[in-house]
Amino acid sequence: MFNLILFGPPGSGKGTQSENILKAYKLVHISTGDLLRDEVGRGTPLGKEAKKYMDQGFLVPDEVVIGMISSKIDERPDARGFIFDGFPRTKAQAEALDKLLEFKNTQIHLVLSLEVPEAELITRLVKRGETSGRSDDNEEVITKRIKEYYAKTEAVAGHYDAQGKLERMKGDNSIEDTFRQLTKEIDKYLLPA
Ligand code: AMP
Numbered sequence: 001m002f003n004l005i006l007f008g009p010p011g012s013g014k015g016t017q018s019e020n021i022l023k024a025y026k027l028v029h030i031s032t033g034d035l036l037r038d039e040v041g042r043g044t045p046l047g048k049e050a051k052k053y054m055d056q057g058f059l060v061p062d063e064v065v066i067g068m069i070s071s072k073i074d075e076r077p078d079a080r081g082f083i084f085d086g087f088p089r090t091k092a093q094a095e096a097l098d099k100l101l102e103f104k105n106t107q108i109h110l111v112l113s114l115e116v117p118e119a120e121l122i123t124r125l126v127k128r129g130e131t132s133g134r135s136d137d138n139e140e141v142i143t144k145r146i147k148e149y150y151a152k153t154e155a156v157a158g159h160y161d162a163q164g165k166l167e168r169m170k171g172d173n174s175i176e177d178t179f180r181q182l183t184k185e186i187d188k189y190l191l192p193a
Pocket of ligand 1: 010032033034036053054055057058059060061062065085086087088089090093136145
């Protein structure tokens, strides 16, 4: 099994690159943002709770997100591996994920961090907001999401750097160039399926 975290601030290209990676390597994609938006769309109690935070650009509480992840992993015992996108977003989530995977006799193998300058992130997210229909893709909430990233999420990189699993790379080249860079790192662990 091979487990990958695609890491980076909002707008760094995690979603786009996850799609490319999961197709090439046949990994199971777990995006907590997508899972939460699905809960919001279905109007579940979890979705109603999460929406309050998401609409304001704040992170949803750790226990809500961690509970969701555990059941998603259990749903796919046949998986070749998982690609985590938008998770973990706090040090507590990273510690919980490490424990969860250890319990399942596996681990995170690689964390690929997409580095994009802040001005470029804002430009990308505002542009995405014109078509995404997302309630958090407007300039006011975007600024808060990026602030949350630096306040709470950036520390996750340090957590995995200390384990020797972090690779940083430029995320503002073309989609194709970035994908090539990512695959160069992944191929050291797993070849395309
Ligand atoms: P994303 O689609 O990854 O940009 O996530 C959209 C929003 O969902 C974030 O701004 C948070 O409010 C919430 N969210 C997604 N993933 C997480 C997570 N791992 N922890 C806490 N909140 C999350």
